[in-house]
Amino acid sequence: MRISERLSSMCVKSLIQSMDTQIMCMLAKQVIPGYDIHRQTGIPEGLAVSNRHVARQIVSDMIAGDHFPEFVALLIEMQDTGLMGRKYPVFFIDDVVRGMYELGFLYDRENRMFIDNPAFRYTRNWGALRNGIEYIVSFLRIDIVGNSELVRRHSAEIAQKTYENLRSIVYTASNKRNGRIWSWEGDGGLVAFFFSNKHLLAALSAMEIIHELYIYNLTQNILDKPLQVRIAVHSGPFDYTENEEELTRSDTVKRVMEIESNHTKPDTITISPVVKVMLDEFVVRKFKPTEAKAHSEFFYYRLGWENI
Incomplete structure (x- = not known):
């Protein structure tokens, strides 16, 4: 970054005028565990490091380690809600936040972190998630029904165009709700939601995809039969990674894929109990318990005439 x-x-100036070196180092350790200002500056233990030198070194290290947004978010928290039971006035913090906005970031007060401003930036991790850190994420898994038959019955050009059209529908439905496509294999993929009511946003995206696919089949489908999909939505802990092999080893990702492949019928959305309890009443009423007793823990939505 x-x-x-x-x-x-401006950030250095804010630190210098707002706190002493002890508080600065305490903040740095919250972002980088084990942070040692003497090791970083090369100044021997026992010798004082000036306020200005400490501020410059910490800001430099935060930038070098790609921790700057996280550090600024900590300064905001320090002023707004306090740290270790005490609030601290942080001078020039508004100017620092304005600078972050100019870089393409917005401050999310609910999650206390900077995220991509969608008007300027679009990144896989919203500019906020860090590798190896556990987050609660809602996943939407979608897969084409009968993809092998689709490939066998149609030319590569028609199959590829169909994949592109489906991805466009998925992207449009999820992007407007701040979702991110984390994996796409042509005939389906995985979409992640993290902010706001992520469970609801994932479910609404799934419902929009089903609705848009109905219209697509009536007006744009170039196959000799309707394009059908299965969609599952599930939420749970996830250690963030940008490695797709590690992505599929996550228990939460495995679970949403298993729900989609084993417990979801064509043209249907299946949600887990974890997702259902987080939906508002209006949306919950659209989902029905699955018919089979063995699968009664899940709930499904299928487009019917009353929904069109």
Whole structure:
């Protein structure tokens, strides 16, 4: 991440005028465990490090380690809600936040972190999630029904165009709700939701995909039969990674894939109990318990005439 000299200088100025070196180092350790200002500056233990030197070193290290947004978020929290039972006034914090906005970030007060401003930035991790850190994520898994038959009955060009059209429908439905496509294999993929009511946003995206696919089959489908999909939505803990092999080893991802493949009928959305309890009443009423007793823990939505 490229941080301007003006923004880094403003952050240094904020630290110098807002706190002593002990508080600065305490903040740095919250972002980088084990942070040692003497080791970082090369100044021997026992010798004092000036307030200005500490501030510059910490800001430099935060930028170098790609921790700057996290550090600024900590400064905001320090002023708004306090740290260790005490609130601290942080001078020039509004100027620092303004600089983050100019970089394409918005501050999410609910999650206390900076995220991508969708008007300027679009990244896989919303500019916020960090590798190896556990988050609660809602996943939407979608897969084409009978993909092998689709490939066998149609030319590669028609199959590829169909995949692209489906991905476009999925992208449009999820992107407007701040979802991110984390994996796509042509005939289906995995979409992640993290902010706001992520469970509801994932379910609404799934419902929109089913509705849009109905219209697509009536007006744009180039296959010799309707394009059918299965969709599952499930939420749970996930250790963030950008490695797709590690992605599929996650228990939560395995679970949503298993729900989609084993407990979901064609043209149907299946949600887990974890998702259902987080939906508002209006949306919950659209989902029915699955018919089979063995699968009674799940709930499904299928497009019917009353929904069109």
